[in-house]
Amino acid sequence: MARHFVLHLGGTNTGKTYAGFQRLQQAATGVYLAPLRLLALEAQEVLLDAGVDCGLTTGEEEDCREGGTPTWPPRRRN
Numbered sequence: 001m002a003r004h005f006v007l008h009l010g011g012t013n014t015g016k017t018y019a020g021f022q023r024l025q026q027a028a029t030g031v032y033l034a035p036l037r038l039l040a041l042e043a044q045e046v047l048l049d050a051g052v053d054c055g056l057t058t059g060e061e062e063d064c065r066e067g068g069t070p071t072w073p074p075r076r077r078n
């Protein structure tokens with residue numbers, strides 16, 4: 001299985017999250033890992049607002065969406 005990893009590293013307030021979401025929205029598949037549940041929920045909202053069907057899995061909940069999966073790949077809504 002071939003894999004390609006892109007890490008966005010840098011100091012505070014340098015646009016890492018924004019750049020990561022831009023890349024993720026353009027990718028055929030991807031995963032966003034967040035250190036906090038609230039950040040994961042915010043990430044899901046950003047992706048859904050951008051037209052990317054995606055699910056969410058945390059230690060407390062699982063949000064399965066039609067056209068998406070609790071893991072990935074994301075799929076564009078029509």
